[in-house]
Every structure is written in structure tokens, then in C-alpha cells.
Amino acid sequence: MTYRVMMVFGTRPEAIKMAPLARTLRQTEGIELYICVTGQHREMLQQVLDAFELSIDQNLQLMTEGQSLNGLTQQMLSALDQVYAERQPEVVLVHGDTTTSFVAALAAFHRHIPVAHVEAGLRTNDIQSPWPEEANRHLTAVIAELHFPPTRAARDNLLREWVPLEHMEVTGNTVIDALLWMRQHLEEVNWQPPADSPLAALPAEGRMVLITGHRRENFGKGFEHICQAIAELADKYPDVQFVYPVHLNPQVQQPVYSLLGSHPNVRLIPPQDYPSFVWLMARSYLILTDSGGIQEEAPSLGKPVLVMRKTTERPSAVAAGTVMLVGTVVRRIVEETSRLLDDAEAYAAMTHISNPYGDGHASERITHRLLDWLHERKHGEGQ
Template sequence: MSFKVMMVFGTRPEAIKMAPLARVLRQWPGVDLNICSTGQHREMLKQVLDSFELAVDQDLQVMTQGQTLNGLSQQLLIHLDQAYERIKPDIVLVHGDTTTSFIAALAAFNRHLPIGHVEAGLRTGNLRSPWPEEANRRLTGVIADLHFTPTTKGEANLLREGVPNADIEVTGNTVIDALLWMRTHQQDIHWHPAADSPLAVLDDTRRMVLITGHRRESFGGGFRNICLALADLAHRYPNVQFVYPVHLNPQVQNAVYSVLADTSNIYLVAPQDYQHFVWLMGRAHFILTDSGGIQEEAPAIGKPLLVLRDVTERPSVLEGGTVLLVGTDTERIVKEASLLLDDDATFQRMSRIHSPYGDGHASERIANRLCIWLKHRSAASKTA
């Protein structure tokens, strides 16, 4: 008996987190996997897939210049509906909280196709933060049939919202699978950026701070505050290297380059493929980010993390004392970053490994539960 599983993703973070699951499902007995990319982060998706030795089966190419979220949603709904008609999957897998995830789930629901939600159950309780991700994740949860949640906190959120316990599986997060696989791969081959990489200019004898930022709720004043904080830190610590792979969104690019382009110890580089980014995380003294995935990855390898957000849907990371919410307030960012650079006791306290999101085997747990569910569903339909 073979089941057709269709995996839909569109952004770089989704691809990173779905790649280890795709690698497992490609080898899982009785599974015919079809990978569908919507191309929401087209330039960055191929980097991720190449790193994990994967290729998509179909690319919907839905993005257009100046597209709004509503325009993107419209195109996704049309193209995914057509894709489901062609492929006729037994189940559709979506990830997390993107527009691609919710619209892919909605299109499947409208066709009476079962939906599996990977990284389900995360909540901030605030529909405006992160925006629109919190709403996307909640709406996807309403129509999903299987909920693969990283932690028992996620499970509790889902149970509170009325999801039957039988439909929930606590698996850990596949991002830890991706991270550990890549770290092991790099260590095995003694991997290092090539001589022509923009990262090759970094001085191994100097400390390095890694920065990422892309969240829509920070566009405008929030991003300017972050950039002003980075400029201040670079001035205070001229011997520290600040590396910022700048997201391709024009609003991010404009804010970052208008403030930081002429600062000699701030290295503004293009978004890095996953191999290079994992190397950067390992090399970093600490990390500043508004990313959800990095909130899970950094503690798993013992890197102190300052989160450029006011709330997080990942409260488990805060319990280990290695992650601190600093928001987008310039003075707060400078204060907490300075402590990590000046105070060894603070740095050591936040440098412990804390990994509430799994042991690197989430993908196997998802694949196992998925196949059991599909077999039971098939057997039930035959006896109906």
C-alpha cells in the first residue's frame, strides 16, 4: 500500500524545517512524496534545498513585484487548487505560520483533503505579534487533521482550543533535526567557507556577533531602532565583528543600508545558504534575531540569544536562561548586548546548551505517526 503525501512550503525557514522530514519521507516505505514550492522566498529556497540534496517536484512561481499579502493569497489559492487536482494527494503537509501554510491548508480543506500541520500549537496570544504569523498558525490549526507539535506546551495550547488529544503528536521540532544533521556533516568534512565567500574576510581571532531581522511588525520605526542600536554597538566595540545577512525584502534592505552601510566593522552580506548560516551560528559569540527558528537553534548549540521582539510563541526557550527578549528599543538592545560583550559571568550563564525542542528525531516521529494515521484512515474507508 502506497500513500501520496504532498508537502507544501514557500519560505526559507519552512524549507529548512521541512527538509529533514522530506529526506525521511523520501526513504519511508509506502510513501510517495511530492514536494511543492510556492516560491514565496524564491531566491533563498534553492540554497536550502541544495544544502539538503533535495529538489522540488513542482514550483508554482506565484510571486510578483509589489505583491500584497492578499494578492499572494489569491494566487496561492488558485495555483494550489490546480496542483491538488493534478496530484490528488492522500494528505497535505504544511509547516508553521506563513501565508503559504494557511492558504495551502485552506485550499486542501476546500477539497476535503486531510491536512497535517508540522510545528503546530505555538502561540503568543496576540494576533498582532507576530503578524500575520500568529493568525496564520491559529487558522491552520482550526482546519488541520493532524497536529505535530514540538513541545508539551504546544500540546496544551491545542487541547485548550478543543483539538482532540488523539489528533496531536508531540514530536520535537524538525529544525533541530536540520541543525544537528548539518553540524555533523560540517564537522565530518571539516567544512569552512570558501576563499571567495564574503565570510572569508572574518578574523578568527576577533569576536563576532550574528544578526538577523525580517519581521513585518518591526517595519518602520522598529527596524530603524534596531539599526541605530547596531551602529552604537559597532562604535563602542570596534574590535568586534558584526555580521548581518540582510533579508531581501526591500523594506529591510532600505532600513539596514541607510543606517549601517558605512560602518567598517559591520559586515552586511547577502542571505546565506543553510551551510554558511549554521557555520555563522557556531562561530558567533552571541546572536541578535527576530527569527522564530533561530530561537530554537541557538540554545541547542549553547549560543546566547537576544530576541528583537516583545513577545515569543516559543516560551520554552526563555526557561533555560539562555534567551532574552529585548524588543526593538535601542537602549535596551545596546544594554543587553554590551553585558554579553563586557561581563563574562553574564556570557557564561547564557552560554549553556538548552534544547527543549527535541533530540534530532522529530522527522522520524512525524513520519511514523503519519503512516499509521493514513493506514487507519484507508482501512476505515474500506469498511464504511
């Protein structure tokens, strides 16, 4: 018996986290996988697909310049409804907390198609932070029939929301699967930055601080404060390289280039493909970010992470000591980064910790549970 499984995603982080699961599902007997992408991220999404040698079945290419979330939602709902009508999947797999994930779940619900939610149960319990992700993940959980929380803490969040225990399984996070696969691949091919890459111009020696930022709730004053802190750190530590792959969103690019463009030891570079970014993480001394996935990846590489957000839906890393919340207050960012650059013991305390987010086998666990669930569902319908 073969089951029709559809996977829907649209952003670069979703693609990274779904890629190892897609590879596992396509190697699994009894699964016919159809991958539909919405194109919520365009160029950055294709980079990930190429890196994981992953082919897709349909690209809706819905994102247009200056599009609002409501406009994107309207287009997605209509387009996905048509795809579901044509493909008739037996289950739809969505990931995490993007607009794509919530709308894909809603469109499936309207057609009575069950939804399985990968990376379920993450919560900050502040609907405005991160925005709109916190609302998306809550709404998706209400619709989903099968939940794959990455940690026990995420499972407990779902239990508090009255999701039955038998409808979920703790799996670890697929981003660790992706990271370990890519790291092994880079080592096997002895990967080095291409000569025309901005990474090739980075000094071979010395410490490097890697920076990323893209969260909507930081637009405006938040990014201005982040850039002011980085500028102060760059002046304080002229022998440290601060490398910032700048997100394509104009609300990120404007403050970053205007406030950091004149500092000689701040390297502002384009967004990097996934192999290059894994190389950057491995090469870095520590990481400043507002990203969610990096909080999960960095511990597997032994890299401390300072999270420039007020809240995090990944408290396991904070509890383990691999991640510290510093918000977007200039003084706090400068003080905590300086502490890690100046204090070897403080730095070591954040690097010698095992990763609370998994062992690299989350995709296998999800696949096994999904198959069992599909068997049970088909058997039940036959009674």
C-alpha cells in the same frame, strides 16, 4: 500499500524545517512523497534545497515583485487547487505559520483533503505580533486534522483550543534535525567559506555578534531602532565584529544600509545559504535576531539569543534561559548585549543549557505517527 503524501512550502525557513522530514519520508516504504513549492522566497529557497540535496516535484513560482499578501493568497489558492485536483493526495503536510501554509491548508480543506500541521501550536496570543504569522498559525490549526506540536507547551496551547489529544503528538522541532544533520555534514567535509565568499574576509579571531532581521511587524520604526542600537554597540565595542546578512526585502535593506553602512566593524553581507549560515552561527559569540527558527537552533550550538521582538511564540526557550526578549527599544538592546559582552558569568548562564526543542529525531516521530494515522484512516474507510 502506498500512500500519496503532498508537502507544500514556499519560504526559506519552511524549506529548512521540512527538508529533514522530506528526506525521511522519501526513505520510508509505503510513502509516495510529492513536494510542491509556491516560490514565496525564490533565490533563498533554492539555496536550501541545494544544501539538503533535495529535489522538488513542482515549483509554482507565484511570487512577483511588490506583490501584496492578498494578491499572493489569491494566486496560491487557485494554483494549489489545480495541483490538488491533478495529484489527489491523501494528506497535505504544511509547516508553521506562513501564508503558504495557511493557504495550502485552506485549498486542501475546500477539496476535503486532510491536513497535517508540522510545528503546530505556537502562540503569542497577540494577532498583530508576529503579523501575519500569528493569524496564519491559528487558522491552520482550525483546518488541520493532525497536529505535530514541537513542545509540551505548544501541545497545551492546542488543548486550550479544544484540539483533541488523540489528534496530536509532541515530536520536537524538525529544525534541530536540520541543524544537526548540516553540522555533521560540514564537519565531515571540513567545510570552510569559499574564497569569494564575504565570510572568508571575516577575522579568524575575536568575538562576533551575528544579526538577522526580517519580521514585518518591525518594518519602519522597529528596524530603525534596531539599527540605531547596533550602531551604538559597534562604536562601543570596536574590537567586536557585527555581521549582518541583510534580508532582500527593500523595507529591511533601506534602513540597514543607510544607518549601518559606514561602521567599519559592521559587516553587511548578502543572505547566506544554509551551510554558510550554520557556520556563522557556530562561529558567533551571541546572536541578535527577530527570527523564530534561530531561537530553536542556537541552544544546540550553545549560543545566547537576544530576540528583538515584543513577543515570542517560543516561550520554552525563554523559560529555559537560552533566549531573552529585548524588543526593539534601543536602550534595552544595547544594555543586554553589553551585559553579555562584558559579564562572563551572565554569558555562561545562557550557554550551558540543554535545548528544549528536541533531540534531532522529530522527523522520525512525525513519519511514524503519519503512517499509523494513514493506516487507521484507510482501515476505517473500509469498514
